[in-house]
Amino acid sequence: MSDSSDEQAAGQHYLVCGTEDCKENGQFYCNDCHRPLCEQCRDEHLKNQETKIHEVVVYRQRKHQLPVEKCKHYPTRNIDMFCKQCHIPLCSKCSTMKEHDGHKFDDLEDIYTEKYEIWQGEFSKIQRYFLPTTQNLKKDIKEDVAFVMKIMENIRTSMKAETETITNLVVEVSMENIEQTHTMEKTLLKMLRSQETTYDEYIAYLGKMTDEFQDYLSLTNQNLLFSQTIKIKTIPETTKPVPPVFTAGQFNKDDITKLLGKVSFPNIKPDIRKLDPVEAVSTHMKFIEKHLEEIKEKSNVKQTLSLSSSVTKIREYRVPGVYRARHVSVDQSDRLWASDWNGNLVQTDQQGNVLQKIQTSGTEGGYHTVTQDESLIYTERSKRVIYRIPSDKTITEFIKTGEWTPLSIHSSQINGDILVGMIKDKEAKVTRYNKTGKEIQNIQMDNQGHELCKYPYYITENINDDICISDDIKSAVVVVNKSGQYRFSYAGQSRLFHPCGICTDILGNILVCDCFSENIHLVNQHGEYLSLIHINHQESMFRSTFLSSVPSFLGKKIPAVFVWMKQTISMCDNGTATQ
Template sequence: MSTAIMSEPSDEQAAMQHYLLCGTEDCQENGQFYCNDCHRPLCEQCRDEHGKNQNTKFHEIVLYRHRKHQLPVEKCKLHPTRNVDIFCKECKIPICSKCSTMKEHHRHEFDDLEEIYTEKYALQQGEFSKIQKYFLPNTKSLKSDIEADATKIQKLMESIRASMKAEAESLKNLVDEVSSENIDHTHTMEKSLLEMLKSQETIYDDYIAYLGKMSDDFEQHLSLTNHKLLFSETLKIKTIPETTKPVDPVFTAGRFSKDDVAKLLGRVNISNAEPKKRKIQPMEAVTTHMKSTEKQLEQSKEKSDMKQTLCLSSSVTKVREYSVPGVDNAYHVSVEKSGRLWVSDWSGTCNLVQTDLQGNQLQKIQTSGEGEGYHTTTQDGDLIYTDKDKKKIYRITPDRRITEFIKTGEWTPLSVHSSRINGDILVGMIKDKEAKVTRYNKAGNEIQNIQSDNQGQGLYSDPDYITENINGDICTANYNKKAVVVVNKSGQHRFSYTGRGSGFYPCGICTDVLGHILVCDNYSDTVHLLDQDGGLLSVILSPQQGIKYPCGVCVDDENNLYVGQYLTNTVTVYKYLQ
């Protein structure tokens, strides 16, 4: 009997992948079912035999993922050979069956401890689910709001500082302009005053010359030889010309203080407005969503129960093949609801081709995508694909209209997947030596980034292919890391699958309606089938089925498996569920 697969294995356990075997002695088949009474996994054949056996035909048998968790073994302190498996409702203590016959418990009512354990487990699982689906996402969202506010404040303050510098520079320019005008005015004033003084100087020069001439005239009049002149006329001297002194210019200093300058330049103040509380999503909304999701899961479970024949087939059957014109290598495959295919190439031209059910080419687009899962179909019938060179994501509608959908900034988008649960878009990206998975809503708004584990270590190396499981797990194939990395919908690392031997190079990856994970191993030319918790159930395709270099896989609504391979343009379709 195999050991149960843990939901969150450690790194060492993740490296030691094993098969989930049937719990029946000497049976080596895959244990897809579980008996809640025997607490052991069962294969399909043993399940049928279990139902026919008179001793076990009324046992409750469910799919393995719907199993009840077994009551932990605890020995009775009073009766060490007995297990504690009864709950005394009067004394409110767990006891063994022998304790129930003692006088201390006479006429007391008892409950099955395993039922109570199951209820408590479900209750605690519900509380744990609240952490994963409400408290943690909301807290991370609030933290993201704070980070966004911090970035906003930094940008705002940088803008304010730039405005202050510009205003100060403007004031400096005005000061320089006024100062220059004042200095020019002093030069004009000085020139005018000097011209006035020069004019006055000329007046006195002329008067001095006049006085020289008058002196000569007086000497002639006073000469004895010309005494007659003294009696003939009387000489008179003109008065000294009057001039005015210039009024001295006076500099009146400006009157201003630091506060005056501060008023001119303005100040930064905090508004008196009341701070708004950050909006926390009410628990009721999440609870309603959880109930809706649980209802959907329950409906899916009912459908699964109605189709008890829907399980792994004992063998894989080839259904049909498509030869896709316009491509040399079928690296990645996406299937529309109509059955039409989208197949991408990596042969220099990097073509993305759409074909009909007969393999006729309908569309061909040249992209920058290479050996990655860079396209996905949506529930609305659109195709989403990435452009690595332009760092953009595009949408193609059924009427063949191509529109730009998302810009990824500095990050190079590698892989993309459209959620079948809520229509979100999951994108695997790289930048330098970093890698992450980003979630966008249907409108193209970024709502989540997944990059590191709880220890701060990077989860991804190169998320070349990406998909989502029915429980919301995000599964990525990292070729260079040689691992399939799986996180839950909150971004917490669940497990990493590293194959079953020394060589493992994962490429295409997808999931099915039963929660299986299917991944291509390009190293061993195989396709591995994992359970929801990372346990290897089987190698469903290998070179024995003609498989070579499998690269792309996807499952359609009829549970058919499509496989694309390197070095051929053929897409092969298989039936592996029955």
């Protein structure tokens, strides 16, 4: 800040009375003076002769102050009127010009307030409906991807089994046919060998007959020639073999397809993913706003806790190259790492100088943290790897998570252990590693065998060694002790609760950011609700809030609320670290 007044403004509580030296809760607002007022100052304001005609309303119904813009024709005048005929903004002096004679004018601040409410409503729809709904649809798609991959793998397995069965049958039939050829061959060869024997015997007979004929033809035995009649046996009759004939199988590709089956899309029209109507969400939003107002009124009537329901700005960081920051990590030297939806992960010092910038696949969740030795460790979901960046800025592969996809990570400031929230298909777990990256504990089920969490979105550790998990799908904060035993769950104070960033303070209280209502819930270490911490939403550049435990600030560990304001991140103390 450049001057003392700015410094004083930066150190104030956001919702305090705007009257000088008054520190009461500024629950009312003067639309003419544009400042918050407590109940007593409001009464005095309306009694004062100079301000009694001012419009004082409940703070939430306030008009938003018109941004200052100088008139081009009269630079000493501010533009504060709107010509309904010409449809242009102008100053009060311009309205007296001839070209505007008889024209009607509106208060530009009224128009700005009306438009601001419309823009704020549309912005709220994005934050509370379109964005969460789209993220849920994206999760559904991820689940569908896993489901489809599993189905297709089962189909491929069935196809392979079917093919193997058919192959085995083909081999079996083929072997039987081949064996049949051997049997038929033996039968034919046996018959032919028998015929050979028959002719061998006949040839021997002919040899014998030849000898006899020679004796008969001898001149010394002429008497025998006339005394005997010799008749030669006929040649034995044999048959030619009839060889088997192979009849080839008659089949084509279609026959094989019929045998093996085929895969195809069923003739079913796909279901449209179900969406809650915007109107229903708007109704829920009104209900929540009313509920939050009731809680605030009750807390104003009776405060039993020495806790602040507002925040004090401590420091502002400029983070070039980061758009709509989603998570921060701060080291012992108060250097800040910030990540955005585009996977940019940037480190800056307190003056806003960029020290390091890397591109990651992370878009949301608490996917990076700073260790005791001031190294940054972050998860790469797509690669299922945790990387480490030590002081020498060299990116090294630190831990491989196998089949599990790492979502969130936290480095313990107590003992240096590393807690990683992971998912696989529809399972989730928290794994503890030591400083060197050795796996030492897995936390997945409670004593009854029920899963502890579904989607560990953000994760942190309390001073009593409890592990606090911000579960995006369960819409709750799940807390287990160091041994992994379930302790309690906190599901907010209304039906719509979207827990995001989470941290703890030196008293063991848990602070969790509700991205739906854009407020912070304060819960003690036993799961008992304490109060809401309201974030000032009057800034038009307000984008998101997230939490982080600052390792060292003013000599102690405190929780900090980080509010993203276009190009800057405001680091705020919520007052819960003191009693």
